[in-house]
Amino acid sequence: MNQDYIKPNSWSIIEEGFDASRVKSSESIFSIGNGAMGQRANFEEHYSGPTFQGSYIAGVYYPDKTKVGWWKNGYPEYFAKVLNAPNWIGINVSVNGEQLDLFTCRKVENFKRELNMQEGWLSRQFTATLQNNIQIEVKTKRFLSLDLEELGAIEYQIKPINNDAHIQFQPYLDSGITNEDSNWDDKFWDTLKVSHENNWAFIETKTMKTGFYVSTFMESKVYLNNKGLFINPNINSEANYISFDYSHQVKKGDTYSIQKFGGYVADRNYDKTELVSVSKQILDNAITLGFDGLLHKQKEAWSNIWERADINITGDVKAQQGIRFNIFQLNQTYLGKDSRLNIGPKGFTGEKYGGSTYWDTEAYCIPFYMATKDEKVARNLLEYRYNHLEKAIENAEKLGFKNGAALYPMVTMNGEECHNEWEITFEEIHRNGAIAFAIFNYHRYTGDYSYIPEKGLEVLIGIARFWQQRASFSKDKNKYVILGVTGPNEYENNVNNNWYTNYIAQWCINYTIENIGKVATEFASDYQRIINKVSLSTNEMKQWKTVADNMFFPYSKKHNVYLQQDGFLDKELISVSNLDTSQRPINQKWSWDRILRSPYIKQADVLQGFYFFEDQFSTKELERHFDFYEPLTVHESSLSPCVHSIQAAKLNRMDQAYQFYLRTSRLDLDDYNHEVHEGLHITSMAGTWMSIVEGFGGMRLKDNKLSFTPKIPEQWEAYSFKINFRNHILKVDIGHKQTHFEILSGSELEILVNNKPILLKTKQLQAV
Template sequence: MNHIYIKPDNWSIIEEGFDAERVKSSESLMSIGNGAMGQRANFEEHYSGETFQGSYVAGVYYPDKTRVGWWKNGYPEYFAKVLNAPNWIGINVTINGEQLDLAKCTKVEHFRRELNMKEGWLSRSFTATLQNSIEVKVDTKRFLSLEIDEVGAIEYNVTPLNSDAQIDFTPYLDSGITNEDTNWDDKFWDVLNVNHEGEQAYIVSRTMKTDFYVCTSMQTQVSLNGEALNQEKTVSDTIDKVSFTYKNQVSKGGTITMTKFGGYTADRNHDKNELIAVAKKTLSKVTAMGFDTLLKTQKEAWAKIWEMADISIEGDVAAQQGIRFNIFHLNQTYLGKDARLNIGPKGFTGEKYGGSTYWDTEAYCIPFYMATKDQNVAKSLLEYRYNHLEKAIENAQKLGFSNGAALYPMVTMNGEECHNEWEITFEEIHRNGAIAFAIYNYFRFTGDYSYIPEKGLEVLIGIARFWQQRATFSTAKNKYVILGVTGPNEYENNVNNNWYTNYIAKWCINYALENIEKVKEGFHDDYERVKGKTKITDNELDLWKKVADDMYFPFSEEKNIYLQQDGFLDKELITVADLPHSQRPINQKWSWDRILRSPYIKQADTLQGMYFFEDDFSTEELERHFDFYEPFTVHESSLSPCVHSIQAAKLGRVEQAYEFYLRTSRLDLDDYNHEVEEGLHITSMAGTWMSIVEGFGGMRIKDDMLSFEPKIPNQWDSYSFKINFRNQILKINITKEGTKFQLDGNDQIDILVKGKKVTISPNNMVTV
């Protein structure tokens, strides 16, 4: 099977020709979402072939009881999962008594599916010959409204081509849904109420254990040749399903249309006793607007997002399609409207990783949202962690830490750790550092210090306390060491002195100390409040400082590099280039034991530290480390190519940076890891954005100013992007001849271009 079947196009993801083996992959690639809910691109009509049915409501989850062979103290009781929600998109179609099912048709032709990213809709068209010899043409379009984010809309057209036919539509709601991914085959939903009124139907269900109440609803309308029909229907309802059936005779060449509005109202946003009333009102409102008007608001809402977030690339369709695909899915997943939500690694496109929050948000997503929306969106993501500080302190207590030390979870929905592989849960503690780094990154970019005295300082203190307690004094080394960890490279577990972990621990402590002083001097009331709450003492701060000052870093004199961890050079150092292709990807071909003994690196680890803290290292040092570690890196994490692309660009290796960029931007489109049917890699998509803006654009903050070191791959004629920097919008256009800057704001700003200061005035283009 050819994995690369998506047609090149600047603004759309297009599939032509029906292939049953591609159905699940396309369901992932063409998933739609609006920040409040999302769904895989399942067919509306019945499909008996292989499919992965999935609809998800943001923030609604279930604690699936942990399943491990051997229980260890400190393990979380459960793994939180985003739930496959009741299905509202279903429309069964029968033609002269035979069900339309693409898996059973004798012929399917002219099959075309398009996800239009510019306007935010999904369409599908085909002609099919059923076993009863009737030939029909089907055209569908659907979208999830950004404007009214509790509803989606479907328009489903059927035209009989070779004879008159009786065409029956049976739109339904179904809450007899299970997750693909469940530990004990638990029942997740309890159905409380199935009812209908007029052309509307509702199912109210409640999640077991977490008690979220959700009303799934629909409103339907049938038209013949564009004229709305007011007709009788038959209703069927069972304990978990409700359906309407509309029967119509349609002349050859005539078109019958089912318009269906549906969606979810949840008690996260409304009183649980009012859910049906709210759904009723919302459905009546969108039905009165009509499909076309609602679609028009959709196009306008997406135009507004693209106005700021688009990256335009001239001369390279594959690269252009890749970046827009990434930006589109990031915006479908999270729009920053609800501070209780966060960004799951698969978004609304699948169930792997449980839809939970990882350190990906802080390390990769915040820069994208900060620069393409406004600082309030990024601030919401920081506040999400502040709101979970008490839980982070509890997580640390469960592992034996005390005195308000905080360990943020590897995986969470509500601040509690819910990941249960010991080498990750207990050992991949570098995640704590990413949360502190995001606070620093936010201040560096926005210049808004207010978050730190108000909330951030408490987080920094909890994290510093954790690092001070997690370090051990080694009398042999006369240094502080950090034992038994897993760094970002998960192909090494239970190692001592992972360089990145030790470095970020030292940095976190120093950053906390620096901000305690700063708040003490400039924000007296906040300082007193935080001091009263955290009970920090001078003795404690002295102890932190001692740990930071005397942190141990493994180093090889011979190679003149920091070692990823103690003993890295004891490995058999065979580079990836010398690994037979038949052995890749190693995570699918090798035993875990063999992987752990190998030198192979899943993703940037030492190089991740040099990316975060690049001002601490010279370009020569970066080059040495890049040349040593990249040849051992298999890039089997979606978060790997973007960091390497940024660093290759910094080192002036634009061709290599371009290869990494294509790999990160088309990771899912070209299905590099042969797993796209499970869902998309949403959080790494923010890394793709960084690989253009920070990689080729060379954007950094230096001396409190935006700084650029523009480079352009040979394959591109030009590229352009916008940055919202401190509430002024800067447009950057980079060609082989030079770089143009244009400012949409009220005050002139100074920026650095290749180290030289350039002043940009509002509405005045400057070419460098």
């Protein structure tokens, strides 16, 4: 049974009614971020019920000692993970000496929480009756500034309803925090100094081992009925904590409020000796603008994001809410300003997966960022991997590979592998293919080839070397095979000849050879520099080619399909439809032994390959493979429904495509996999965008032109989206009878619509 408490709304995520059993889930769903930091939607005031406290700084991490039952050669020593940072949002509240705590109140009524996606803020309101029978009305609003990215702002208002009351606000900073997912309960932060000046407070900290220096800061001011009060606060300063006490006697019906500014300054961007002085400058800027001024700028900044990125759906509020939630969270996580950063599967919403970079970025996120932002943002994501090439080579060396072979990590913060499950770390090597595919996809979409001679070709050569060495020659098959792997479908591990892995390995080698030839012909100086640097010979390339030309692909003549892996037909192929719903999700109900022996697929392997390399297969082949594999797929990977939605739309199975779309777009809102309390599925949200633009919109690149085959679910009246394509902003508006195209900026552009050429002229609506 999926959760169903989020109210349908086009622009907001809304929860009504307080339920302690939902708090952890809501803390994930209502998370906020600005690309430089983010936080779960924890209450500002004290809460004694079950909660998952989390506030995170982009790029600040800790190498937690790997925890495994026994060591294996090649294991990473550490699992790098994003850190729960010092808490700056806290405001303890007491009324007539009793602490406000929603978990222990006599009654909580009129509770409403709203995440306004259009304007980028989080609010809460409720009426609470405390144990001392004082009844209060509370309203809060908070946001993380897009303009001043180290800054967050909170407004917290209390109105006594049934009596006069003595109200105490106690804003605080706390560096005595821990990670939810710590392996050994290590101390991650070392508090160096706690200080204050007027209404400002600072905690200076350093991460253990990695040595990131951070200043956590706050400033507060209190108001009565919106008029500033000058209260000299009592100050409580301890080793890891500092609080200010603003107390006031408040008449029944009056509103006592506090505005708190806070945030982080890290030595990733400033000299470590200047962190407190920079914090003061930020607070000066915040005070000058004020809460309302900062909020106004926040609305403007989000308006600019939505102007380019919005997808508008008419006639289906849940579908509309789903896609906007996905687009909103992607932008909260990564804005493309810093090439040192990347996109973790949980973003700033939780600690699972360590907050690190996976292959999800290259396979799912880059298309979204290419089309909704400047192409430099996508190029930054490619450069992230180039900057880690030496580490990828080191990672491969640890596993016995030589001569500059590169194996990119499954999970990373700084280029080092930090995943420690052997069937993933050593065997889910298909991630190398996604890195190469992203280079191809970037050039294909943007037309910018310069990245390849400048940086990308070195990456491709390292990857090709890995594939050539990883393949083995089978005398029995008279083919090259790749043994002992895990494909994207992690419900089959340590298998031989995973079709997707073998196919992308072959493609990578051929694509690398093709680009070596192109660079040699057209960029002679770059070619010479690269060849000298990597010591590449013609003979080595012939070895690559031999492997690629003789790669083995498991195939069933009986079913006329490529097989997931050599032993797939040894399984009893029982459809998911025959699974009792009480057994779902199987990853929470079954042992791994049972899962691995079952035919059930976590996410598509073969169909993922058909998605990447669509042009190399016919629609009939796709249909055959879709019909064989989809009934066996449990979609317990967040990355699965979006690919199936795109392919169902291509097959004109619109009801099925629509259902997959709802599942990917509302995966977290409706908690399909019963795990949203751990955080959101950020990277799969880019797949949701693809399921509309590439699935229903049918957007592809054909013959170096944008191509569309527009379709629309019957549940929708119309939908529209915008695309940034090679310095053209193109708006596409799709209805049941017509599709309209308009170039909003840029020169005229020829596109294909249902395989027919259409010439679009600037700011001239074209109906098809």
